[in-house]
Amino acid sequence: MSEARLLLRRGSELVAGLVVAALVGALTLTAIDALSLPEPSWLPEALGATVAAGLVALAGWLLLRGGRRGRGSGRGTGERALWFLGTAGPAFLASSHLGLLLNGTPHYLFGLGGDQLNRVAYVTRFADSPALSDPFYADAAPFYPPQWFWVGGRLAALAGVEAWEFYKPYAIVTMAIAGAIAFVAWRWLVPTRLAVLFGLVTAVVGGHTNAYEPYSWILICLLPQVVVATFLLCARAAARSRDPGAGRPTWPLVVTIGVYLGWAALAYTLIAGVAALLVALVVVVVVVDIVRHRADRRVVGALIAHLAATAGISMLIALVFWHRFLLAVLGGAETESSVANDFAPEIGSRWPLPMFEVSAAGLLCLIGLAWVVVTVWPDRAGRLADRGAASLGARIGDRGASRRHADDHDYDDDEATHSPGWPLPAPDRGLVLAQALGLMVVTAFGWYALSGLRAVTGSTLLPFRLIPVVTLALALAGVVGSLALARWALATSPADSRGRVTAVAVVVAGLAAIQMVQHVSEEDSRFAAAAREAPAAPLEVLEAIDEMTPGREPSDLVVLTSVPTVYAYRPYFTFQAPAQAYATPAGRYTARTDEVREWASIDSPRELAAAMDSGPFRGPDVMVFDREGSRNWVVPVAINEMPLARNNSREKIRFHPEQFEDPALFDVREVGSRVVVVRR
Secondary structure, eight states, X not given: OOHHHHHHHHHHHHHHHHHHHHHHHHHHHHHHHTSOOOSSSSHHHHHHHHHHHHHHHHHHHHHHHHHHHHHHHSSSHHHHHHHHHHHHHHHHHHHHHHHHHTTTOSSOTTTTSTHHHHHHHHHXXXXXXXXXXXXXXXXXXXXXXXXXXXXXXXHHHHHTOOHHHXXXXXXXXXXHHHHHXXXXXXXXXXXXXXXXXXXXHHHHHHHHHSTTOHHHHHHHTTHHHHHHHHHHHHHHHHHHHHOTTSSOOSHHHHHHHHHHHHHHHHHOHHHHHHHHHHHHHHHHHHHHHHHHTTOOTHHHHHHHHHHHHHHHHHHXXXXXXXXXXXXXXXXXXXXXXXXXXXXXXXXXXXXXXXXXXXXXXXXXXXXXXXHHHHHHOXXXXXXXXXXXXXXXXXXXXXXXXXXXXXXXXXXXXXXXXXXXXXXXXXXHHHHHHHHHHHHHHHHHHHHHHHHHHHGGGTOOOOGGGGHHHHHHHHHHHHHHHHHHHHHHHHHTSOGGGHHHHHHHHHHHHHHHHHHHHHOOOHHHHHHHHHXXXXXXXXXXXXXXXXXXXXXXXXXXXXXXXXXXXXXXXSOOEESSOSOGGGSOGGGOHHHHHXXXXXXXXXXXHHHHHHHHHHSSSOOOSEEEEEEETTTEEEEEEEEEOTTSTTOEXXXXXEEOGGGGOOTTTEEEEEETTEEEEEEO
């Protein structure tokens, strides 16, 4: 099979896995929504725990049964069953976990509070129009990557569902898809049964660490595979540099990695940057090794050329979105500094050490850390450690050390690696896997260190966004380490006790898996409660705006409002974004706040209207105020205070009824405790 056909086949398999996962996720959500579970209660958790136990038992049985059939019949029924388990299993796991957690509410985690309001507003924007635009400002170049939100908006429009209502199932199905496509990508790199385990673990880790940001998890779930693929690319490039006719072509890997990096740039800037850094670090590691061993220096040039080609592909894809902001900046448009990196929550103040959590997931990560260190530990450092251990043993009189050292070779490690029933990668591929996962962890810790140093400037590098990266890498390594540990225990056990050892391993692994699957983080529990307590849509305000602006589409209006949730329900543009962290620097958030303050100081309706028309920004067509007594109409504006713990404060900018007492210029309507003002 040619490389082009193989690449096409793998792309088709990835799409097939995506479709299966989406269908499983959608059907699971539909079934859960049909249940009538009282809330608040613990019944959803009870049902979820039972579902988790059943799924673990089914997956274990299929893995063992599928493995036996696969060995006997090649890519027969066993292989197809494993493929279905690898795609449908993670999808069901993620969708049932989040579906039960959010049963009884139409909102996703945290409802329309905090970050979710901005995300739902972005989906609402693209449900109205496919044009790439900022979620809030009508007259500013967009800055927030749109890919995931654009797809969600277009799917909502295609389905004829309100974007705010579509957001929850879209987010959950995204989490369902992540584990499935992770399995498919792993299947090209490791044995299928190991890929199934990797896909299931990916779904669990995503549900624990990153459900709040599904659009970043869909990228993170493929990051380990991309790092492994980069190691393989370097190996192929080195081989073909020495002998152009040797080895397989490198262009499929170049295209794959470049497309991933470009896609990441369209979806999540931080993850794209970390992914690009990891790809570059792999090349640096390989180049340093080549130079250290005085190998053919032509290989270095070949590796740099491949890195440049990958970067070129990713940049071309990234420019599909980023060209507007770059052209605006190059054209002299005024911008302000982005404050997004100033966010410094408590969770970002300490390094992530999931391997020391008292849980099955923590134990898995600890095993993973040990496996990575043992696998990639340098020979020179290993010899030094052995000498240190021997010296220590001599000092304390450890006479059994030499015997234990000899006993280390009682079984053939290579034979055990390839013995039937063990879905472990070949030694060379296992080393690459350990190097890739270890590099991810080291890079994340390095990111934390740099962020800690940057703290002296009053900003951060948002290191807490890499917690899922660390946890995923260690958990995947833990799967391999656990299998290797079980294999070692079985191989070193007396023949008459191997059945009992196997039973212990299966029971312990099964119960640990159940504990991991049924776990719900405290953060997600709080966010689920917030979703159920989310206030209803401000229908009176929305209806008033519709009635007072006949013949005008919501996307034609610029709104200044004290009720920011209106942006989740209508594709209004806004004069001022709900928070500066989500405002494009080209929108000049601070200058807009100053503009609102200036309007509030104007007494004459005619002067106020003139000021709105002559300002540097497109003025509001609609204003929604909170009434504060009979003399003050208030619009609160978020004032950024990051990196302080409270993040934002609210400044109440007060207007007065006299400022709008000109029916020729303003149409005023009182709606409950609010006032809606429309420009004539």
